[in-house]
Amino acid sequence: MFEVLVFVYENYWRGDACPQLQQLGRKLSAHGFEPEEIQQALTWLDGLNLAAQNTRADDLPSEERPLPLQSADSLRVYSVLEQDHLGAQCLGFISFLDSAGVLPAPMREIVVDRAMAAPGGPVSLDDLKIIVLMVYWSVGQEPDALVLDELCEDTLGRLPH
Template identity: 70%
Template sequence: MFEVLVYVYENYWQGDACPELHQLSRKLTAVGFEAEEIQAALVWLNGLNIAAQNTQVGLPDGSAVNAPELALVNTPPGFVTQSAGSLRVYSVAEQDHLGAQALGFVSFLEASGVLPPHMREIVIDRAMAAPGDPLALDDLKIIVLMVYWSFGEEPEALVLDELCDDTEFRVAH
């Protein structure tokens, strides 16, 4: 499934250029991906599209947040952001499925200020929908890229480098 997601990201990095799911399925088949991998990736992408659209809609009544002290630059309109002192507690199922490496990486991205809370929740949701126990760190990085992609954003160059870098060949200083 992750090979298909990487292909989609590389070939349709501008999210609006990506065809509808049924057309995408035909294109992926023509490229040579297996039907099972394509189906799993399309189901996963559909869940990503739904999560991103629901996040961008805002509050059900269409009202905006009138608390400027809570507003952050990367927060969609209509959402109350978490306070600076709040803490995300991961369920046992999330801890088991994601593993220590993936949770540590999510915390690193949050602390760096590049993964706002609304995007973090989508990353966690899509990671829980992905295969693997625990989820491989490289797979989580693909998920983070796809979440950025779903919002039509490209991560900053240093973040993109961290997400795309193969840590196997890194030399510790």
């Protein structure tokens, strides 16, 4: 599924430039992706679109918002299920982005939601980085250059100091 998401990210510069899911499915099929991968990715993207629309509702007047905004002083506590599915490395990376001020709380919640919707066992850090990129993509924002570098860089060759 993540190969499909990378393809979508690389070929459609913004979420609103992406074709409707049915048409996107045909294009992905024409590019040789497996039907099961395509279906998983389309289902995942549909959830992402819904979550991004709810985030845009934050721009509405307070009486029209579906949920209250989080306080800057709030603390995110992860459930046992979230801890198990995300793992320590992914939770640490989300915390790093959050503390650096580059992943606002509404976007963080979309990242966690979409990571929890990812099939399979614990989410790998590389897959989480794809999810973060897709969340930025879906809300029509581009991460700044340093964040983009952190999300796209291959860390296997990096030596800690």
